[in-house]
Amino acid sequence: MSRNIWNWQSKEWPHFSYDEDALNALELQFSKNIGTVLGAFRHVSDDQREQFIIEILSNEALKTSEIEGEYLDRDSIQSSIKRNLGLSVDKKRVPPAEFGISEMMVDLYRNYSDTLTHELLFDWHKMLTNGRRDLIDIGTYRTHEDPMQVVSGRLDRPTVHFEAPPSDEMQKEMGQFVDWFNQVHTQGNDTLLPLAKAGIAHLYFVSIHPFEDGNGRIARALAEKSISLSIGQPALITLSKTIEVHKNAYYDALANNNRTCNITDWLLYFGQTILDAQEDTLKLIDFIIEKAKFFDRYSKQINERQLKVVDRLFAAGPQGFLGGLSAENYTRIAKTSASTATRDLKDLLDKGILLKTGSLKGTRYWLNFYG
Incomplete structure (x- = not known):
């Protein structure tokens, strides 16, 4: 004692x-x-x-x-x-x-x-x-x-x-x-x-x-x-x-x-x-309110691979993936090739669905809630 x-x-x-x-x-x-x-x-x-x-x-x-x-x-x-x-x-x-x-x-x-x-x-x-x-x-x-x-x-x-x-x-x-x-x-x-x-x-x-x-x-x-x-x-x-x-x-x-x-x-x-x-x-x-608006706005504009990855990003909550989404993450979640992941990510950026930070191997992607 x-x-x-x-x-x-x-x-x-x-x-x-x-x-x-x-x-x-x-x-x-x-x-x-x-x-x-x-x-x-x-x-x-x-x-x-x-x-x-x-x-x-x-x-x-x-x-x-x-x-x-x-x-x-x-x-x-x-x-x-x-x-x-x-x-x-x-x-x-x-x-x-x-x-x-x-x-x-x-x-x-x-x-x-x-x-x-x-x-x-x-x-x-x-x-x-x-x-x-x-x-x-x-x-x-x-x-x-x-x-x-x-x-x-x-x-x-x-x-x-x-x-x-x-x-x-x-x-x-x-x-x-x-x-x-x-x-x-x-x-x-x-x-x-x-x-x-x-x-x-x-x-x-x-x-x-x-x-x-x-x-x-x-x-x-x-x-x-x-x-x-x-x-x-x-x-x-x-x-x-x-x-x-x-x-x-x-x-x-x-x-x-x-x-x-x-x-x-x-x-x-x-x-x-x-x-x-x-x-x-x-x-x-x-x-959660913004998530519903997000899918109303974009669900018909993206393919099944992109939808699967975006779903996983939302599942991570408001803070998103720790350190952001990488191209490697995308390839693994979508079960696709690196070249297809690159095209999908560029398409998501062009549509304003994702934002990008960093460059080369340090490139990371984030949901653009209010895009």
Whole structure:
């Protein structure tokens, strides 16, 4: 046990405190952004809304896993998301990890308003650990006697970043957590504003670290559930995607707030992250609207090879291919020759569908959304 006190060892635990005035501006902007997102949705067709939901849930499944160093297959996740949503998909086999995280994300989306229970958390854990054979406790809180530590560095000289409460306290700690979560999210309970609820839910849960593995992913899901309960509909924000972009800042914020129950700094960080995720959601809505306009404008002007490549570019999302599309990429995606790829790319440039940067082997192509 570290001689330094952890938050759960302090006399204030589990009662977190923070400077409400410091959060006021973020809470106000959060409310404004909710209205903006709802307004943007009014311009989205049913088909576009379906695409948006699939894109959001797929991104979150991928990125919440990447934060933990687990890199999954996007196509398998999208296929699994569609299957779990009851949409028609091909019959290809989806690996257990991709299926499990997708199942959890769809459950979070569909059943956000359900009361939080131990059984719900156990179900999420079973989904997350689908196919795992290396864990002792699956679908239940941890029972091992060894300390639950977050560590890095060499095996013989690890750096302990955090040590959670011992396993024999899990029933008590999680009983308090579940009661707290349900109480603060009771309709009409305005003792905490939305960003504070979501931020505390994440930090409180991850400080208990009740499962043998998967605690970070479930903590982020609980933050999204909290936001959904606060606004009365699925949050559908790119929270994990936004966190993953600056993953080190996320881990630093957690490390800087695991020794105290005064968590103003954490809530400022997490609140701003939620606002950034809302902004990213708005960009994704705009992207899907522009995608529909794009195909209305150009689908009859391009051949099947070009359509296949453009589809793949759109599948990469608003950011496009990392580093842009190369002629080699085009040849591989379209399954064609280099000379045909060159002609196709020139045609796409001439029609204003693609933009070009660089030269020679450094030439890269990008979708011209507003061409």
